[in-house]
Amino acid sequence: xxxxxxxxxxxxxxxxxxxxxxxxxxxxxxxxxxxxxxxxxxxxxxxxxxxxxxxxxxxxxxxxxxxxxxxxxxxxxxxxxxxxxxxxxxxxxxxxxxxxxx
Numbered sequence: 001x002x003x004x005x006x007x008x009x010x011x012x013x014x015x016x017x018x019x020x021x022x023x024x025x026x027x028x029x030x031x032x033x034x035x036x037x038x039x040x041x042x043x044x045x046x047x048x049x050x051x052x053x054x055x056x057x058x059x060x061x062x063x064x065x066x067x068x069x070x071x072x073x074x075x076x077x078x079x080x081x082x083x084x085x086x087x088x089x090x091x092x093x094x095x096x097x098x099x100x101x102x
Contacts, residue, residue: 008041008044008045009038009041011038011041012038012041012042012044012045013045015029015038015042016042016045016046016049016051016054019042019051019054019057020051023053025042025054025057025061029042029061035061035065036062036065036066036067036070036071036073036074037070037073037074037077039058039061039062039065040058040062040074040077040078040083040086041077042054042058043055043058043059043062043078043083043086044077044078044081044083046058047083055085058086059085059086059089062074062086062089062090063089063093066089066090066093071090071093071094072094074086074090075087075090075091075094078090
């Protein structure tokens with residue numbers, strides 16, 4: 001029997017497996033600001049497997065690490081995977097007044 005899985009980043013899948021065994025996300029992911037797209041992928045996998053605690057952790061980290069430089073990349077990934085809650089989080093960051101320069 002084969003189970004179809006959507007396209008997944010191997011790095012994101014490794015993080016999910018590690019989370020399942022340890023209940024933690026590696027420090028290297030949390031400390032790297034370029035990890036926003038990777039965390040979006042992790043969130044996608046967590047949603048697929050209904051790992052609600054991991055979904056919440058991903059949203060918390062995404063809110064912490066999102067920036068003007070990486071928001072659109074993360075939004076693109078979230079929209080392409082129909083991750084409604086994550087799209088709302090990213091869009092609310094994008095439309096904040098402090099992110100607009102006069």
